């Protein structure tokens with residue numbers, strides 16, 4: 001009786017696969033049940049090996065008739081495990097539908113459909129010359145050819161995607177269209193279904209496991225041929241994937257922050273590379289990493305520089321607020337501009353990245369400041385709930401009438417949030433509709449879509465919103481945008497902050513002036529002479545990005561260097577510091593720069609202190625070799641148990 005030996009990935013936080021044997025040959029990528037300790041665990045067959053005769057346990061059960069991951073998909077998962085230095089078992093598990101993450105459910109796949117010719121509906125929208133040109137360019141792409149579709153806001157990227165998708169459908173192929181956030185999927189779904197009907201599917205993490213399983217099966221069998229999905233859809237199987245599109249490729253939401261910290265954008269690029277298919281990265285504000293790849297001719301580029309409506313882009317104006325008394329964060333000139341806009345029967349938008357009423361609650365008599373018990377971050381006053389709320393852990397606290405420090409009654413709110421603006425603006429403009437869009441006002445299912453539709457249909461009104469409001473939504477009547485919260489981006493020490501601020505301002509400007517092209521973006525700042533702000537004022541994102549990149553290159557900073565973070569988390573600061581200090585001492589940092597240990601941006605979270613080492617290397621090879629050494633040291637160190645540690649490659653927040 002001959003045995004077959006397999007390396008099996010098991011969803012546990014250990015950085016290795018485990019060897020089991022079976023009397024029967026099993027296809028790679030198949031789900032199996034194996035004994036691990038006393039428990040029966042779910043495993044995936046990764047590879048067959050020649051065994052050297054050590055005792056192995058048998059595979060208990062083969063769960064499905066066919067593999068869940070194809071050979072190329074296993075390659076991609078293996079790459080992801082190496083690249084992000086994350087346990088292979090957890091990597092594999094994250095891309096299984098929830099319903100199949102156990103040893104009890106067998107997957108029952110209907111036989112793949114014969115891909116019949118599809119009925120193609122004639123496109124109703126006529127393309128501009130630039131769009132036609134872009135489509136021509138993109139349809140010629142063959143094999144792995146990553147291409148940036150740079151399109152200013154309102155230039156009609158979606159219509160270009162549609163033509164490319166149709167071409168794939170005609171070739172009997174499937175397409176994966178990725179969006180960074182669930183809120184952006186309804187409008188894409190609507191437009192795609194209009195064109196391709198039932199061939200279109202949608203997949204994201206807010207759907208029930210049962211619903212997701214159904215969508216997963218349909219895409220896998222070829223019944224749906226175009227899948228719109230967020231991060232979790234990056235590895236969705238299709239019988240004949242011909243094209244991947246990553247919309248809004250710059251968006252930080254493509255990066256997962258908990259557990260397996262992967263970027264769905266980067267995973268999609270790797271997938272396209274391994275499958276040897278084209279991938280289109282679309283954005284009006286491409287990431288510096290993508291622009292570097294374009295600069296080095298690793299990515300192609302095609303540009304849409306004109307709005308389809310042929311309207312002028314909005315004008316930027318920077319308002320110096322150093323000598324100004326603000327009303328709930330608004331300068332008098334901004335309030336006047338809002339009044340004028342409303343008078344013209346148009347909409348005004350206030351863009352602010354702080355929800356709640358006021359970001360701080362303090363005592364004027366002593367140094368007391370309301371902070372969260374377990375995170376030490378400032379508590380934000382929420383007027384509607386009449387509570388002080390921690391935005392990190394969501395803990396809520398009552399509002400004291402006397403200072404807990406000195407018993408004085410001089411307690412006051414500092415700063416402005418969306419709720420306060422709503423109240424102030426309602427007082428200033430009592431007969432105007434005011435719509436607030438933030439995480440609090442859009443909690444209920446479909447409330448976001450409902451709000452967006454109401455705003456689109458309304459004439460003269462004021463919109464108040466966080467970054468949620470600026471992503472991809474069009475407001476035809478919007479004529480004025482006031483940005484009141486950009487100085488954090490200007491002054492931040494973190495290099496990513498200025499890039500993000502630029503992207504947000506260009507995106508927010510893109511929401512305005514689609515109808516008549518007289519729109520204005522008013523940027524309130526205490527740093528009106530800042531060179532990055534002045535560059536942005538021209539409204540050309542590529543120039544803005546280019547000037548930052550010249551600086552970064554000179555300083556050897558990303559995108560001209562590669563970064564990773566090793567984070568330690570424990571109940572005391574000292575434990576973290578000792579732990580990271582010791583770790584740092586073990587490496588020879590000839591090629592790499594090691595910064596820290598320093599407190600993480602979230603210095604304390606849910607009762608645990610967080611510290612980190614930041615690694616920076618001139619190349620991926622150097623970064624990886626250093627990470628490998630560090631992880632090896634950590635795995636061998638028994639004291640590691642006291643500290644929870646994690647690795648974050650290509651971090652987007654620090």
Ligand SMILES: [Zn+2]
Nearest residue numbers: 363366403406
């Ligand atoms: Zn006090």
Ligand SMILES: [Zn+2]
Nearest residue numbers: 372375390393
């Ligand atoms: Zn908290």
